[in-house]
Amino acid sequence: MFELLGTTLPSRLLLGTAQYPSPAILADAVKASGTSVVTVSLRREMAGGRAGEKFWSLIRSLGVRILPNTAGCHSVKEAVTTAKMARDVFGTSWIKLEVIGNHDTLQPDVFGLVEAARILCEDGFDVFPYTTDDLVVAERLLEGGCKVLMPWCAPIGSALGPVNVMALRSMRGHLPGVPLIVDAGLGRPSHAANVMELGFDAVLLNTAVARAADPVGMARAFGKAVDAGREAFSSGMLEPRDVAVPSTPTIGRAVFS
Amino acid sequence: MKLLVNGEAHEVAANTLAELLAALDYEGDWLATAVNSDLVHKANRAEFRLSDGDRIEILSPMQGG
Numbered sequence: 437m438f439e440l441l442g443t444t445l446p447s448r449l450l451l452g453t454a455q456y457p458s459p460a461i462l463a464d465a466v467k468a469s470g471t472s473v474v475t476v477s478l479r480r481e482m483a484g485g486r487a488g489e490k491f492w493s494l495i496r497s498l499g500v501r502i503l504p505n506t507a508g509c510h511s512v513k514e515a516v517t518t519a520k521m522a523r524d525v526f527g528t529s530w531i532k533l534e535v536i537g538n539h540d541t542l543q544p545d546v547f548g549l550v551e552a553a554r555i556l557c558e559d560g561f562d563v564f565p566y567t568t569d570d571l572v573v574a575e576r577l578l579e580g581g582c583k584v585l586m587p588w589c590a591p592i593g594s595a596l597g598p599v600n601v602m603a604l605r606s607m608r609g610h611l612p613g614v615p616l617i618v619d620a621g622l623g624r625p626s627h628a629a630n631v632m633e634l635g636f637d638a639v640l641l642n643t644a645v646a647r648a649a650d651p652v653g654m655a656r657a658f659g660k661a662v663d664a665g666r667e668a669f670s671s672g673m674l675e676p677r678d679v680a681v682p683s684t685p686t687i688g689r690a691v692f693s
Numbered sequence: 694m695k696l697l698v699n700g701e702a703h704e705v706a707a708n709t710l711a712e713l714l715a716a717l718d719y720e721g722d723w724l725a726t727a728v729n730s731d732l733v734h735k736a737n738r739a740e741f742r743l744s745d746g747d748r749i750e751i752l753s754p755m756q757g758g
Contacts, residue, residue, distance in 0.1 A: 452758030477757025480699040484718035488753020492723045520732040521725035642758030
């Protein structure tokens, strides 16, 4: 169980809904992962079109909580308006706030992010900011009213896993009471277990599951990895040592010469 | 009235946002609307009067990460 903004969630895995081979595989992957939160977006609907209705109907049938995003927004104004439109449709104050600053790396524009987060928090949103692993930006987001942070561990869709463990460790250490969700860059279940072992509260991922050869199997694997990493963190891990230490007792061993 | 709807030019006889949606065959409670980059709540579409040259965005739920 995971307590997030006053809501108890059964899983520490949050899952994206894009890029699956089919709606049926998306639905099966969501179930297999054990997640109770999925991300969705808003896009232009064609006149007379019902694409949105079909997708929305599928998501509602899964009985999961919705975390709408502002993906693709490159300005504060775009992100704020998209967030408000999402609240109007989805009926939730939760918003995954993305303000993209670079087309190639999809790196957040952290200056715009802080500004947009402040505006939305003042308007009653629960802002989940997609941010970098920069500690000072994290502190500015918290000052702006954010109650949860979502640092990347590598660029979106890169599957690189945690490329700057020191920064992630530093953020976790400096912000002990803040829910931290690693969002973006995870490629393998071991990456998810790795950041969970560092003490992060949850992970959000999409591409690594959706583009796997078997998305349903991969969703299940990520669910297990997240649980394993969290339980390892909670159980107290050994620190690495530069010397060998025998695990079998040396006292009482036989002497044959 | 000339309007820009989801990036495309339209010549529509509609006074309000609700009338525009009906004229272009948009329907459903899953739609989100904005005029000139500002949200127009679902509940306010019937009263929201359009002006020549307005830019309208009509969005619906889609897959996202």
